[in-house]
Structures are given as structure tokens and as C-alpha cells.
Amino acid sequence: MKRCLSVWLPRWPTERRSAGPAGSRGGRLPPDEAGPLVLSVLEQNGARVSAVNAPAAALGLVPGMPLADARAIHPALGVAPADPDGDAQGLRRLALWCQRYSPLTRIDAPDGVSIDIAGCAHLFGGEEALMADLADRLHGFGLTARLALAPTLGAAWALSRYGTPMVQVAPGEVGEVLAPLPVAALRIEAETARALTRLGLDRIGLLVGKPRAPLAGRFGPLLVLRLDQALGREGERFDPVEAAPVYRIARNFAEPVVTLEAIGEVAARLTGELAGMLQGLGKAARRLELALYRVDGWREALELRITRPSNDAAHLLRLLGERLDRLRDHAGFGFEAAVLSAFEVERTEAVQAALSGREHSPPPMDDLDRLLDRLVNRFGPERVSRFAPRESHVPERSCHPVSALVQVARHDWAAHGQALHGGVTLARPPLLFARPEPVEVLVEMPDKPPARFEWRRTAHRIVRAEGPERIAPEWWAGGEANRLTRDYYRVEDTEGRRFWLFREGLYDRSGDTVRWFVHGLFA
Numbered sequence: 001m002k003r004c005l006s007v008w009l010p011r012w013p014t015e016r017r018s019a020g021p022a023g024s025r026g027g028r029l030p031p032d033e034a035g036p037l038v039l040s041v042l043e044q045n046g047a048r049v050s051a052v053n054a055p056a057a058a059l060g061l062v063p064g065m066p067l068a069d070a071r072a073i074h075p076a077l078g079v080a081p082a083d084p085d086g087d088a089q090g091l092r093r094l095a096l097w098c099q100r101y102s103p104l105t106r107i108d109a110p111d112g113v114s115i116d117i118a119g120c121a122h123l124f125g126g127e128e129a130l131m132a133d134l135a136d137r138l139h140g141f142g143l144t145a146r147l148a149l150a151p152t153l154g155a156a157w158a159l160s161r162y163g164t165p166m167v168q169v170a171p172g173e174v175g176e177v178l179a180p181l182p183v184a185a186l187r188i189e190a191e192t193a194r195a196l197t198r199l200g201l202d203r204i205g206l207l208v209g210k211p212r213a214p215l216a217g218r219f220g221p222l223l224v225l226r227l228d229q230a231l232g233r234e235g236e237r238f239d240p241v242e243a244a245p246v247y248r249i250a251r252n253f254a255e256p257v258v259t260l261e262a263i264g265e266v267a268a269r270l271t272g273e274l275a276g277m278l279q280g281l282g283k284a285a286r287r288l289e290l291a292l293y294r295v296d297g298w299r300e301a302l303e304l305r306i307t308r309p310s311n312d313a314a315h316l317l318r319l320l321g322e323r324l325d326r327l328r329d330h331a332g333f334g335f336e337a338a339v340l341s342a343f344e345v346e347r348t349e350a351v352q353a354a355l356s357g358r359e360h361s362p363p364p365m366d367d368l369d370r371l372l373d374r375l376v377n378r379f380g381p382e383r384v385s386r387f388a389p390r391e392s393h394v395p396e397r398s399c400h401p402v403s404a405l406v407q408v409a410r411h412d413w414a415a416h417g418q419a420l421h422g423g424v425t426l427a428r429p430p431l432l433f434a435r436p437e438p439v440e441v442l443v444e445m446p447d448k449p450p451a452r453f454e455w456r457r458t459a460h461r462i463v464r465a466e467g468p469e470r471i472a473p474e475w476w477a478g479g480e481a482n483r484l485t486r487d488y489y490r491v492e493d494t495e496g497r498r499f500w501l502f503r504e505g506l507y508d509r510s511g512d513t514v515r516w517f518v519h520g521l522f523a
Contacts, residue, residue: 001118001151001171002116002118002151002152002153002238003116003117003118003121003127003149003150003151004114004115004116004117004149004150004151004152004153004155004156004238005101005114005115005116005117005130005131005134005147005148005149005156006108006112006113006114006147006148006149006150006153006156006157006159006160007098007112007113007114007115007134007138007145007146007147007160008108008111008112008145008146008147008148008157008160008161009111009112009113009138009143009144009145010111010144010146011051011052011053011054011143011144012087012090012091012110012111012143013039013050013051013082013083013087013110013111014037014038014039014051014052014053014056015053015142015143015144016086016087016090017037017080018037018053018142035055035076035078036052036053036055036056036059036061036074036076036077036078037052037053037055037056037077037078037079037080038050038051038052038053038056038061038067038070038077038078038079038080039051039052039079039080039081039082039083040067040079040080040081040082041081041082046066046067046068047066047067047068048064048065048066048067049061049062049063049064049065049066049067049070050063050082051063051082054144056070056074056077059073059074060073061073061074061077067079084110087110087111088107088109088110091107091109091110091111091112091113092107092241093299094113095107095113095241096241096242096291096299097293097297097298097299098113098115098134099242099291099299099339100250100291100293100299100337100339101115101117101120101124101130101134102115102116102117102118102120103240103244103245103248103339103341104116104238104240104244105240105241106238106239106240106241107241108157112157112160114153114156114157114238116238117130117149123250123252127149127168128168131147131149131166131168134147135147135166137297141296141297146160146161146163146165146166147160147165147166147167148160148163148166148167148168148169149167149168149169150167150169150174150177151169151170151171151174151232152174152229152230152231152232152236153229153236153238154186154187154226154229154230154231154236155169155174155177155178155230155231155232156169157185157187158178158181158185158186158187158204158230159177159178159181159185161185162181162182162184162185163177163181171232174230174231174232175205175208175231178204178205178230178231179203179204179205179208180203180204180205181203181204182197182202182203182204183196183197183201183202183203183204183207185204186204186223186226186227186230187226188222188223188226189222192219192220192222192223195219196219196223204227204230207223207227208227208231212224212228215227243343245289245341245342245343246342246345247274247277247278247283247285247341247342247345248274248339248340248341248342249270249273249274249277249339249340250337250338250339250340251266251269251270251337251338251339252336252337253266253335253336253337253338255334256295256333256334256335256336257331257334257335257336257338258331258333258334258335259331260324260325260327260328260331263292263324263327263331263335264321264324266338267290267317267320267321267324267338267340268317270290270338270340271313271316271317271320271340272313272317274288274316274340274342275311275312275313275316276313278311278342278345279311282347282348283311283342283345283346283347283348284309284310284311284345284346284347284348285306285309285310285311285342285343285344285345285346286305286306286307286308286309286310286343286344286345286346286405287303287304287305287306287342287343287344288303288304288306288316288320288340288341288342288343289301289302289303289304289340289341289343290302290304290320290338290339290340291338291339291340291341292327292335292337292338293335293336293337293338293339294331294332294333294334294335294336295332295333295334295335295336296332296333298330298332300327300330300335302320302323302324302326302327304316304319304320304323304377305373305376305377305381305405306319306373306376307369307372307373307376307404307405308369308407309344309345309346309348310373311348315370315373318374319373319374319377322374322377322378323377372384372386372404375404376404376405381403381404381405382403384403384404385401385402385403385404386401386402386403386404386406387399387400387401387402388400388401388402388406392474393471393472393474394471394474394486395428395432395471395519395520396432396433396434396435396436396519427490427522428500428520429498429500429519429520429521429522430520430521430522430523431520431521431522432500432519432520433518433519433520436502436517436518436519437455437456437517437518437519438515438516438517439453439454439455439501439516439517439518440453440454440455440516441453441454441501441516446507446508447468447487447506447507447508449462449465449467449468449489449491449501450462450491450501450516453501453516453518455499455518460493460494460497460499461493461494462491462492462493463492463493463494464491464492465489465490465491465492466489466490466491467487467488467489467490468487468488468489468503469487469488469489470485470486470487470488471485471486471487471488471502472485473485473486484504484505484512484513485504485505485506485509485512486502486503486504487502487503488500488501488502488519489501489502489503490522497521498521498522498523499518499520499521499522500518500519500520500521500522501516501517501518501519502516502517502519503515503516504516504517
């Protein structure tokens with residue numbers, strides 16, 4: 001059963017400027033001490049007031065009036081341009097901050113937030129205590145807020161805007177509580193509300209018993225839909241500001257946590273509990289987020305991206321610990337709550353039991369996986385790549401870079417090369433040039449490795465050679481580069497340096513222009 005908590009911020013555009021974009025005062029004056037302030041928008045017939053703060057409202061100023069009239073009433077009026085984009089961004093930050101109460105929060109643009117607190121209220125001492133805590137914090141941020149809790153999203157929205165400031169409705173009382181509210185509380189268009197009022201149907205209670213078909217035919221289907229959604233007869237999707245994690249561990253602190261060492265201890269406990277939860281369910285995560293909620297309303301979030309799904313507490317904690325240093329100058333007056341969430345959770349491979357009754361542990365993450373995870377979380381996933389094999393005989397096209405976060409099947413590269421070439425292949429160099437570099441060679445006999453070659457203005461005399469390994473052209477791909485056969489040799493010069501050379505073209509084939517290249521270096 002849903003328990004929807006609607007938060008309406010009637011003076012959000014102006015109070016956001018006074019209280020700070022995320023609800024934090026940041027040393028600014030609270031709304032009642034900031035003086036009369038209005039926000040203005042420029043329309044075709046001049047500037048108009050779009051929002052007013054409490055002192056301006058006390059002077060009789062209202063949204064929609066011409067800005068010139070507002071200044072005539074109060075010449076010392078403070079005026080600022082409206083910033084709807086900033087309001088929307090601030091509202092999103094506030095909705096994310098409200099996730100300290102529940103993972104399901106949504107934005108009710110342009111001036112509200114809704115929270116589904118079903119199953120969460122007991123963590124705060126009950127629904128009434130949760131509402132009181134939220135109201136107190138919002139007031140401390142300098143925000144005027146009206147709260148309503150109801151079984152449906154529509155009822156909570158209506159009561160927060162047209163009911164008393166703090167309303168809590170039980171499941172069986174929705175119809176009775178909504179009955180005296182104006183029809184505008186149903187989230188319908190203003191013209192529809194005016195039309196209903198002209199006909200004397202100005203209260204929700206007057207619509208409840210009416211046949212639905214005539215109402216829909218006269219006033220449109222939205223009216224009937226909103227009415228039934230508010231009463232709980234029709235479902236309504238709750239679109240959270242972010243996808244709610246299924247796996248999360250939350251903690252509230254008795255006293256604010258300030259030091260980095262204390263934050264690290266909290267992270268260790270949360271990581272251990274979350275990893276244990278995932279292990280018990282046979283799950284592993286590819287993305288984690290640690291959200292820390294400051295006492296002044298700011299929300300700090302650290303995200304971990306993992307190349308392979310993991311539930312290894314030690315590995316996850318090491319990754320998290322390497323990022324905690326970013327919080328050193330962001331603790332402010334301390335953090336009062338923390339939430340560790342797991343996203344992109346996958347089932348782990350089943351573990352086969354041995355005849356002895358013991359379970360074989362799943363294969364641990366190898367060093368490459370751990371290194372990739374550390375690099376990804378230090379430099380960002382867009383800066384770390386790995387190579388994946390591609391079905392191509394040509395060495396420079398036999399693999400391609402992909403993001404380290406992309407799942408790539410594990411490959412035996414030697415077996416992959418043998419499968420492509422149908423037999424034993426020469427060892428591939430650890431350093432393969434993206435483009436083969438041309439060399440000048442001295443060849444004593446055709447179809448034999450060169451005796452000498454010059455590369456980058458340095459001459460090399462070859463004392464040992466292996467090969468050739470012939471790679472036929474990919475004729476189906478077309479183009480001049482895919483027309484000539486290659487013969488590869490692994491050669492070593494007098495100083496022990498080893499090179500991967502190839503000859504492009506055949507001496508005994510008419511039309512082939514024979515050229516030599518160095519394609520890589522061996523250790």
C-alpha cells in the first residue's frame with residue numbers, strides 16, 4: 001500500500017534564492033529578513049511579476065500583476081529576473097535530498113516534491129515523526145512548506161495545496177477529506193475548473209457520486225481520471241527522480257560525522273552489510289553509490305563503477321576508500337545520514353558443491369579486473385579502455401578498444417589466433433604498432449627474411465629469424481590495402497633486439513609491389 005507524502009513549497013522561486021539552491025542557507029538571510037522581493041518575467045505587454053516572497057505578499061503584491069504597479073506600491077521593492085531552469089535544478093536537488101527518507105522521491109514541478117514512504121516510516125519513529133522531522137528541516141533551510149500524507153498521490157497533492165499545512169489521512173478517510181476541497185485540487189486544467197464552478201460543481205464531493213460517462217463527455221476524460229486517481233479507484237504511476245535501488249543500506253547518526261576517518265568507518269560498515277546482503281542472495285553489483293546527507297541540506301554522492309559484477313566487501317571498500325578523500329573539504333558541519341545503494345545487480349554464477357560437502361568458491365576477481373576497477377574510478381570510465389578481439393586475420397584489425405565497463409568475454413588470445421589461422425602462429429609482440437612503419441631491407445634471396453634492414457635512420461643486422469607466417473588478404477573487404485599477401489618474420493639483431501617484420505606482396509606474383517614493414521617489438 002502506498003503512503004504518499006506531498007511537499008508543497010508555495011514560495012519556492014523566491015525562497016530558493018534566499019535559502020540556497022539545495023536548501024542550504026549558506027549564510028544568507030532567511031526569507032522574512034530579506035525584504036520584499038519579486039521575480040519578474042518579460043512578456044509582450046511588459047514586465048510582470050511571476051513570484052513574490054512573504055514580505056512582498058504582505059504588501060498586497062501578487063503574481064501576475066504588472067511590475068510597474070508593484071513598484072508603485074513599494075518603490076524600494078527588490079526585483080530579480082525569474083530563473084525557471086535554476087528552480088527546476090534546485091527542485092531536483094531537493095528531491096534527491098529527500099531520499100534520506102525513502103528511495104522513492106519524485107518532482108512535482110514547478111514547486112513540489114512527493115515521497116512514497118511506505119515501509120520507511122518506522123525508521124523515523126512513525127509517519128507523524130517523519131513528517132515532523134521533514135517539516136522542521138525544511139523550515140531550518142528557510143523554506144515555507146505544506147505537507148500532506150495520504151494513500152494516493154492525487155489526494156496528497158490536493159491536500160498539501162488546498163488543505164491545512166500538516167495533514168495525515170488514513171486509507172479509509174480519503175473521500176471524506178477530499179469532499180470539501182475545490183475541484184482545482186484535482187490537478188485539472190484551469191478552464192475545466194472554471195466551467196465546473198459556473199455549473200455549481202465547485203467541490204470534489206459534488207463530483208464523487210456523479211456518473212463518469214457524462215462527466216467525461218462534457219469535461220473531458222482527464223477530469224474523471226484525476227478524480228478516480230485521487231480516490232484510489234485508478235492507479236497512478238510513481239515516476240521517481242532516479243531509479244530506486246532494490247538493495248540499499250541506510251544509517252542515521254546520533255551526532256554529525258565530520259572527520260574523514262569517521263566517514264571511512266561508516267563506509268566500511270555499510271559496505272560490509274551490503275556485500276553480505278548481496279552474497280546471501282547470490283547477487284553482485286556493477287555500480288554502487290554512497291550518498292551522504294549533510295546537516296545543512298547538501299547531498300554528497302560518490303559513485304563506483306565496476307567492470308565485473310562484484311560482492312567482494314574488501315574490494316568494494318578499497319575502491320570506495322580511494323574516493324573518500326574527495327569529501328575532505330565537503331563535510332561542512334557534518335553528515336547526519338548515509339545511504340549505500342547497489343545498482344545494475346546481476347545474479348552470480350552458481351557454485352558447484354564438492355563430494356566432500358564443501359562448496360567450491362567462485363573464481364575470484366583477477367588482478368586485471370581489480371586494476372581496471374581502480375583506474376575506472378580514479379580517471380573515469382571514458383578514459384579507460386580494454387581490447388576485445390575481432391574476427392580479422394590482419395593483426396592491426398584483429399582487436400579493437402572498448403570501454404572498460406563493457407562486458408567482454410574472456411578470450412585465450414593464443415587459441416584465438418590459432419583458430420583464425422588454422423594452426424600454430426608466431427608469438428605476437430607485446431607492442432603492436434597501430435600502423436606498420438616502412439623499412440628499407442637487404443634481401444639475399446626472395447621469400448627469405450632480410451639480412452639487414454634500416455628503420456628510423458638506424459641500421460640493424462639480423463642474426464636470427466623465424467617464419468614466415470603467411471596472412472592472406474581479406475579480399476572480401478575490398479580496397480588496395482586488402483589485396484596483398486603478408487609474410488611475417490620474428491627477427492633478432494646483433495644487440496638482441498627483436499622485431500616483427502613483414503613483407504607485403506610476393507616476388508613471384510606479377511602486379512605486386514613488394515614492400516617491407518616493421519609492425520611491432522618484442523620484449
